[in-house]
Amino acid sequence: MTLHVHNTLSRTKETFEPISSDHVRMYVCGPTVYNLAHIGNARPVVVFDMLARLLRRLYPKVTYVRNITDIDDKINAASRETGEDIRSITDRTTKVFQNDMAALGSLPPDVEPRCTDHVDQMIRMTGELIETGNAYEAEGHVLFNVPSMAEYGQLSRHSRDELIAGARVDVAPYKRDPADFVLWKPSDEATPGWDSPWGRGRPGWHIECSAMAQEYLGNEFDIHGGGQDLIFPHHENELAQSRCANHTGSMAKYWMHNGYLMAEGEKMSKSLGNFYTVHDLLDEFPGEAIRLVLLQTHYRQPLDFTKEGIAEAKRTLDKWYRAIGDHVPESDDVPDSITRALSDDLNTPKAITELHRLSGDASKQAFLAAANFMGLMQQSADDWFKWSPADAAPVDEAAIEVLITERTEARASKDFARSDEIRDELAAQGIVLEDGADGTTWKRKNS
Template sequence: MVLHVYNTLSGMEEVFEPFNPPLVKMYVCGPTVYDETHLGHARTYVAFDVIRRTLECLGYDVFYVQNITDIDDKIINRAERDGVTAGEVAERYTETYFRDMDALGVRRADVHPKVTEHIEDIIEAVARLIDMGFAYEADGNVYFDVSKFKGYGKLSKVSVEELRAGARVEPDPLKRNPADFALWKREERKGVSWRSPWGYGRPGWHIECSVMSMKYLGLRIDIHGGGQDLIFPHHENEIAQSESLTGTSPFVKYWLHTGYLTIEGEKMSKSLGNYVTVQEVLRRHNAGAVRLFLLSTHYRSPIDFTWERLEAAEKNLEYLLNTLGRIESELRQAEDKTGEREVEVHAKLSSAVRGFISSLEDDFSTSTALRYVYQAARDVNSYLNVEDKPDRGVLERGLRMLARACGVMGVAWGRESAAAPEMVEKLVKIIVEVRSEARRRKDWKLADELRSKLRDAGVILEDRGDKTTWRINR
């Protein structure tokens, strides 16, 4: 099977064929940094983190750019409310954004360009659009004339006639047409404006991403992503600006958009006040559990937030990590053998691997892929429950499969060899031997006391008949 992705532009799944394989150029719209990051934001960034990891797993070389919008009306309003500068607000919440994404295991993009560091590039692009006849100046503002771009509406399927009637756009008497949008906004307040050929001002939202994506990724992008709320007007306007500037179409080959994270069926949003911050969630749950929750639904579908669903994800994470720990523990006394039971487990693991990869190749279907991961974990546990001396090959294969899945899903688990250095391992073995001798003498008090002390230290013992295995509790 080959990778298929759903393209918002065509409205259907397509075979993924980047412009210059194995290179994949990917741009995802980043945060506007004026407040704490909430779980709705995390839904999008975790999804594209896994899309990136999947592409790399499939052999692609991903060059990933994600911008930071560090000047905007919301940032200015927050600065005025807090009695600080817009720059201070942007710096503070850029730091908290990266703190939260790092905590969730979201790998940083190759480049995180900031709007304020690209003002000259933006001014140059706006001036070119005016010279080419796609934009016009009005009282210190510059607007894009949508009537000059014949393909306007092809992404969102919004008609220009609808926009001209005044629907879905902000009214502005300076515009020639209601559908026109701002490339440059007149602004005279100090600290939030820059000198331009049209007077002091600042960039419009849409032109920022066009300019930064072209600067770092060139005229054409393989994947452009973001939340579905960005389809219109932001991504629609990006297409108009970029393709007008370059004369190259398509500007983006595959448009990917995430569904909403909702609370009781309503989009999680700061404006609605129904949001939960990433920090609040991480105070109560492991980052791996949060990721498993967010990945339990296909990235294009809405996912409803409840604390109960996070509890279920926490249990799934615990089961997965315990399975990995159990495999590593059992490998210490594994043997090399091949019987009917081993052949059966190998076949089940092969099927799980195929299912896992084919699910990801089906438009990055993490929800289906995770079902194969959990099934593989159950198959390995069932095997270990009946085998006193398990086969090394089965365990190593199960470990590889589950570790690979954790890597693609971004779930940190670590190697027990890293958590338990050689000296620690030797000491634990000595204590386990002392306890085993106590059990043979029927000194249950000492055996229970040693088990309890090891548990307090993070070492879990499992007795099966006269054999004891141990693992580090994660």
């Protein structure tokens, strides 16, 4: 099966040919851990989780690296504001992030490096860039000199001149060129800092990914992923740093970017009330429903994330869980139709169409294998239907059973008035009764 992926470098779909056919290497930019991840942060996680799962099917070995950025001025600001220790903020936020992403059915990456453990590598790379003449020291800063790299702008397709023409921000006086960006900057006493040849300071925004990618994946690797918003400046600058420091013609062979996400038709913002953290959404909806919403749209398309959309995804999963009944997965033979759809630049919507078709098969094995592969249908139908929102009123199961028994007797004696009364009574409490072939069952009315 040939994999095709859209490469941002060429802006076209290309045949995926790994640098080394027995080992595929992928780096995805992870979160800056200073607050809870929102649904926009979750999109690349779920998308590249799906890609990693597919790569593991297609190739003997995959190394998937996703970093944790725990050095950042937003973290420093949060700490100053709340008084919470920086390490405490980043540890706590990292843990919640990992749990939330697991709840969305995403497998952990193979390596999840933290910036604080790799400052030495960043210092080394910064030093190397000074040596190659691509960077210079100025007033305690080390800056990457953009004009020193002829091909700067190849990823974002911004020319240096355009950037300067459109610049909205005052250029720092110590920059040799207005487009130059920071590799290292000085820290005052109140700010975390590390000793370096240029004094006590901290790394700039982009160098961490260059350093950690190099550490775990080598000078050149196969796929570099992230959200479209990272193309410029983050990935453009990473690319420049890595190429110059590693003396290579590329950093990653394929650059993949997922599209933007909006919420309820508008850009997410706290003031609009449409700022959804994954953590909060998980109180309201099962993680699989959120994952399905994210996979229902092709990763490069814009996605308007809505609560109604999650509710609809949940109804789809309700249907699938009803369809599988007591079937449990017995194999992990994923049908070709699924692999084929995903191999076409991760066409998850097409794969989901295929899931709909497979769910109707008499044997549920192909369906279960395919859905599991996509990180869906990972629980028993029983467990699925037991799920309830965090704020749901507790149900008195015993009382419900008593009423069901009474209703069964009423129905047996054709007392349908009483039977319907019980149905209505329970419906008012959000309990739906279903008369099946082997008795009456109940479930919560969630959506």
